[in-house]
Amino acid sequence: MFVTEGVPTETFVRPPNFNEILVDIRRRGKPVVVEGQSGTGKTTIVKKIQAALDDADAPVYLSARKTRDVERIIAIAEGKELGAFIIDDFHRLSPELRTSLADLAKLAAEEWDAEAYPKLIIIGINEVGSALIQFVPDIAKRVGIHRIEPASESLTLELISSGSDALKASFEDPRKIFQESQGDYWLTQQLCQTACTVAGVLEEGEDRVVVPIDMGRIRAVVVEKLRAAYYPAVKEFCRGRRFRPSNDPYYKMLRVVAESGQPVVDLTALANVNEEVRGSINNIKDVRLLNLLDSKELASRYFFYSPETTTFAVEDPAVFYFLRHLDWDALRADCGFRGRDQDFEFDIAISFAGENRALARHVAEQLLSLDVQVFYDENFEANYLGKAWSKEFTRIFGAASRYVLCLLDSYHQDKIWPTFEREVFLPRVQKGDVIPVYLDESPIVGIPKDVVGIEFKDMSEGWQSRADEAIVFKVIDKLD
Known part of the structure; x- marks a missing residue:
């Protein structure tokens, strides 16, 4: 029924x-x-x-x-x-x-x-x-x-009544079903079906029976039933396109979506009202989230994203109910995410002079394709409209990034903005948080020559593949 x-x-x-x-x-x-x-x-x-x-x-x-x-x-x-x-x-x-x-x-x-x-x-x-x-x-x-709006309480009670009458059964308190489902048609059907199976009411009977509503037990049965079907897809989504113990923005985003109670959200608006995950959401909503769903067939069955409107949807109501009642701490541990003393908005922030933008852009694109949270200024201009770059750069290169990748040469030494960025991240050099890429022999104030870095001085034809080998893959190894 x-x-x-x-x-x-x-x-x-x-x-x-x-x-x-x-x-x-x-x-x-x-x-x-x-x-x-x-x-x-x-x-x-x-x-x-x-x-x-x-x-x-x-x-x-x-x-x-x-x-x-x-x-x-x-x-x-x-x-x-x-x-x-x-x-x-x-x-x-x-x-x-x-x-x-x-x-x-x-x-x-x-x-x-x-x-x-x-x-x-x-x-x-x-x-x-x-x-x-x-x-x-x-x-x-x-x-x-x-x-089509969710069912009202009266419409939900009509649905329950039609099914229970056909079964010759009565629900103890059908309003509890509405309070749990909030008018979701699928969930109302699922809760009623589970209440009946828990009570042993499996078919139409001779005499009318009363079906008790123990919502805690009913919920537990429904969630466990859904776990086998949906947990693998949820876990695949949370672990991202390329798993790393520190790569958890998808997990954070999905948890906030579930806690919002809305299966369809505007990620831009969601980021604006959730400061603790704003950086994670902003870092994946432009490119990485769509790349993840394009590459993970299982996750794409249940999750939809439109980068044009930044609309994210959990399309199956069963999946969303499962997410609402999921043990998120247990999922985090099962995904293999490592607890950290500090949570960074970016894995890598790239500091460079404008003359080296082609190299910076290529490195950023390659790291993004490998599911790394990268700060590269062109990708975040819209996020910081109306804000002072000096304040944002102080935050990003000072504390919001796990590592700073700096492309060092005479331009970086002499130009105003690279010098400003360098002054911000220089205190981090001694901590090993700065990865220098030496593009020429220019001495850089504040960065001793014995700091181990990457030599990359050949920008002749085919430099992109050499940059992948010399810079991108080494950064990935460092992050891993």
Whole structure:
């Protein structure tokens, strides 16, 4: 009765705007957008309507998660297919494909000609409708945009009642289910199913029975059930693209997301209100987070990130419930992260003169590709708009970086900003926190010549591969 996979039958409840969605989906030619957070039943509602339509009018369901479906979605965007199509997980499509589909939706909205244009029913996470309108601003009035909200208490109780009546059972205090699920349709079904199995109510009985609600026990059973399915993906995500005992920004970010109680967050906003993880989030949100999800297939099944909007989503409500009740300290230990006396915002901060920017940029890019937290000024200009570089450089080269990689030559010795940076990090030389890269024979004030560093004086053709060998790989060894 209580269904956690597929479309429910006995326990399906209609959201308040169900009829409006049905009418728009049924109307030929009119594009439709259905948006809302994970667990609000978007796909279930659309599939219910799909099943209720005549075969001739029923749209074809396609998911952006399936490679074969994406190939067909591309064909639709190119005008090679007509008909009615449900495109689920729209936000997972490339920006270019989303734009093409938005343009197609605009034409369909203008003409309402089913013989010339396909009908699109688009399903996505929060704000997908708004994003579509931003792609093509003048289609707003012609597109049916519907937001699915979490179930109210009354709607949740209706769901529970329909299932318990079919089972000839009564829940001891169904409001406890709502307090735990907060209107999440999937979680409500899961909690009800678990309450029944814990109480031994496995099928419809002869006489009506009472199902007790011990939420502590029910929660423990659900979390343990989900652990086998989702813990490996969570651990893979937290350990990053290239594991190092000190490389824990993904762990910190995911923990804060779980503690926020919101499965869809703006990482920029999240960083601004969580100072203790601001550096970790800012360091991965531009490049490294997307690289991680591109390289880790298991993690990418459950986590989504859009660098254009800095939107991060835990797409499966089951995964998010698991994260909310996870033992994060035990996960940290299991990941192999090493406790440190000091937590650094950056693994490496690169100090250089502008004449050596090409080398600095290459080293930064290579280190980023190896999942190292790097401060390279060009990558952080937007983060520090309105702030004084002198104050930020004092913080970054003084205490916020684990090591300073300095590209030393006559330019570094003579120019104002490199000299300022050097004055900040010179006290760290004696601690072994500064890695000199000697680009010429120029004496550098404050850095004794016997400080072991890296010699790199050949910038002739092919210098990039030599820089990898001489600088990048040695830095990685140092970090490890």
